[in-house]
Amino acid sequence: MTDRPSAATLRRLERSSGALATQAVARMDEELPWFRTMPADQRSWVTLVAQAGLASLVEWCRHPGRPPRLTGEVFGAAPRELVRVVALKQTVDLIKITVETLEDHVTSVAEPGDEEMLRLAVLQFSREVAFATAHVYASFAESRGAWDARLEALLVDALVRGERSEELAGRAAALGWSAMNPVTVVVGPAPEGIADPHGAVRRAARGLRSEVLVGVHADELVVVLGGHEDLPAVVTRVAEEFGPGPVVYGPVVDGLGRAGDSAAAALAGRRAARAWPEAPRPVTADALLPERALDGDPLARAALRDEVAGPLHAAGSGVLETVRAVLASGGNLEASARAIFVHPNTVRYRLKRAAELTGLSATDPRGGWTLQVALALAHLDRDRSLWE
Known part of the structure; x- marks a missing residue:
């Protein structure tokens, strides 16, 4: 930006930044019902971000040739937990109100003759903030996705190993699961020639509004389903995404705290299913009780x-x-x-x-x-x- 507000205008903007941020937050409280319900600490984070944004605008105008480092300068003012509690669309609304508040005060803040230059600077800066916002949320989604994948793999592995501790419910809660949902575990062959067998299973389960966790152990696909009143119907749909061979699901249990029982039955049924070549697909682990017993279960x-x-x-x-x-x-x-x-x-x-x-x-x-x-x-x- 070659034309920028004068140093006097920037000094006035800098002195007014605190008051402008307070007014912006007051407008948020007035216009956004969800913002009024936020806890006080989270509302204070938003105020900090607004103040940091105005301070960054001043620095950007003083050094027009320097690329703005908005991710750290603006969003670094608040903890990363803010991204967890404020959705991207809500953040866009917050930025919009902050920019509108600043635009409404351009005349009172700018030195005579600087009004248009300050207004243009605000518009250009708001575009940079929008890009920085998208970067913050994309980075968070990427890191959260990687963490969720690791946590999901650990959870499914614990079920396969027969772990039945209450920690399972806590781990699942971090992935958005309810503690007492009805749950069943499905085991079958992983599909061949598919780089991401998890994706098709997730889409099938979520298409029926069922919660789902997926893990691959050796050549076995282990799927945990929950939160649906007719889990056998969900199993029937999900079974279509497995590879050729028997698909076995364990009994429906009260929650993830007992999902280890369902997993143990499903795994035992999967091992014994070859003794019943005519078994339906999917088949319940209880329907395979004689084969499981002969197999030593x-x-x-x-x-x-x-x-x-x-x-x-x-x-x-x-x-x-x-x-x-x-x-x-x-x-x-x-x-x-x-x-x-x-x-x-x-x-x-x-x-x-x-x-x-x-x-x-x-x-x-x-x-x-x-x-x-x-x-x-x-x-x-x-x-x-x-x-x-």
Whole structure:
């Protein structure tokens, strides 16, 4: 800028900077409802930035050939936390009000004949401030994105390792998660030939308004979903973004503090899923209980004992005897009735009772298989309280 305000005008501007900044903040309070609700410390940060901006304008006018260092001179007056609490659009509104306040006082601040030059300097400087603002927010977004990615990777890794501490919820809160959201963990093959498998999964989950965390471990894609009333529907959509092979998701739990349970079940199901080639995709970890138990998963063995074998034994010898007879006959009810000397309707009634207790049908191939494994494992465990 070759034509600049006189030294006298700049001195008057410098002396008035404090009052002008105070008036600008007063206008912000009057015109911006969200600004009125800000805590006092954050409002004081805005005042500091306004004062620093006016001081930087004076220096810029005194040294027109020197490139302005606005990022440090202006925004360095406030802590970086201000960027976290004030959005970019809100910052633009603050700058606009500050510039308008200064323009309204050009006549009273400038020496006679300097009015247009000061007004032009304010307009040119406001453009430089706009560029500096964009730089500050872009730098913050870049550093925040890198930090969030590291925190997300640590969080998913902790779930994979079986960590179940309350710290998980705290880490997730830093990523914007609610503490008690329903959560499930999905595990499956990472897609091949895609540089960023995270992106497609995020878009799919957020398209259904679900919170999501993504991690890649070896060739496995681990996805944590939450904050949706129908998480199985979200899983079905997200599963489309995995590579070829089984996709398994764990039970829905109350929050990230228990997400380790869902992750453990999903990982165990993923390891055992190859034993059920016809499994649906995605498939629940609970649907893979027999395969998980055969693969040595103690959680699956305990679930089959407590949720299948135990209730059948507690229902009485008739129900258990009927289930065994139906399994032995390949699902033939008449043959089963003859084997245990009862009427076929009695067999049907007892099977209905068994289904109510376990959620499994002995005449269904998959249900029969699960019942067979559960009963066989119960015998192998030699639990005398159940069987002897």
